[in-house]
Amino acid sequence: MQPTNTKTDSSFSAQSILKQLDACAAEFNYPVLDNGYIYPANSRLSVYGDAARWVLLIEVVGYHYRMRGHGGIENCLYFFGNCLPFEPGMQNFNMFTFTSDSDEGETFTGDALNPAVGSMLLNGKKVPVSHDPEYYTSRGVQLANAPEVKIWEFVRAINVDYEEEFLALEEEIRSRIPDDLPLMVRMDNWYHNDLAAGEKPSENETFQMLAHMLEKGDVELYQPTKPANNHWTNWPVGGTL
Template sequence: MDTTFQATFTAADILAQLDDYAEKFQFPMLDNGYVYLADSRLSAYGDRERWILLIEVIGYNYRAGGHSGIENCLYFFGNCLPFEPGVQNFNFLSVTDDCEDGDTFDPEKRDTLHPKAVSMLLNGETIPVSHDPAYYSARGVELEKAPAIRIWEFLRAVIVDHREGFLALEEEIRDRIPKDLPLVLRLDEWHHNDLAGEEKPSSTETFQLIAQMLETGDPAYYQPTKAANNHWKNWPDGGTL
């Protein structure tokens, strides 16, 4: 069955909104100087009259510190949101906490895993904490000041095994957007614009293709040629201010 259509909005409308919020620094900057990037996900929702783009950015904000610094920031854009697009305080998700075994992070050494931590809570479930350098190396994380383990190093490693626990649950997303709006695309990897380098979303293939896809309702429009770059290793300036 052909489900394509001609929407009441245009791809140009979508890209104009993304550019507008990028100019306001309300669009994901994967090398945000205050946040060590750990992971990200993109979801697009749409029908003939409505569209929403959600970009989740999971990282460690060292200004908040500890569990408060581990956050999933939900960036929403669209024409049917019940709130202003961009970043809103109520769209930050915090999913980790100490468990009864003790402190996860060292209260005396800021931004460091507690040397005696053995577990922590992720969405209320207990998960193990590792201090083995081989555990981190196997997940692509090299410890800068071993044996100390920085919180962002821990986050980047543990998210490999427990990614779903850090991402927004579909019900959490649906609490913020129309429940009947179809999900049309979800990406774990894509080519993201370099906002710090003044690259606009509208000049980026990823968002051009997604905008065309939403306008036509045809997922086949999303056929990227640019290599994905949203992995944290591609944004080394994140968290370095």
């Protein structure tokens, strides 16, 4: 991480950033990694800022079982900031889906992979679909009822191979925030607050440090002491409601 000093005045404060995050969290319009309806698979945090503007983006990739099939494989983009063209939090138009059936047939039957199909489309590109239990084990996913592969088990495993395909492109992000706003920090691992347990963003070390980093315009102020916990294995309740 290279130091970037972008802040020269006091047009916003760390307190105002944390206040917005807490307000969204109070309405549960904020990433809950153990959401009972969504099996988490991956996440990413990006922070943009300059002297007058800030944006904090959290992407949460997972499987929303109520949506079923390809419609449930989604990346939800939660935007927070003082220069957004929409209200902070998650809006329906900031939710991406990217998979569909290939010419082999339906990828899923019910809530599991179709054993007769060996491929699907990911962002329009044909990719293989594995039914081999070893494929999942090697990617940290233990099948609950092997050889059956549940959709969420599949999504978690294939994210290891195609992580970037499930995340937002920079041009997709830039179409939603000021194009000239500098990217300060992007991270795949961080210590996320447990909102379901009552922990506010303002009480979390990560967001406290990021807020002060934005206020001062200095990435060196982000010096985490707690181990990252945003990996899906740390949120076993997700999707189990």
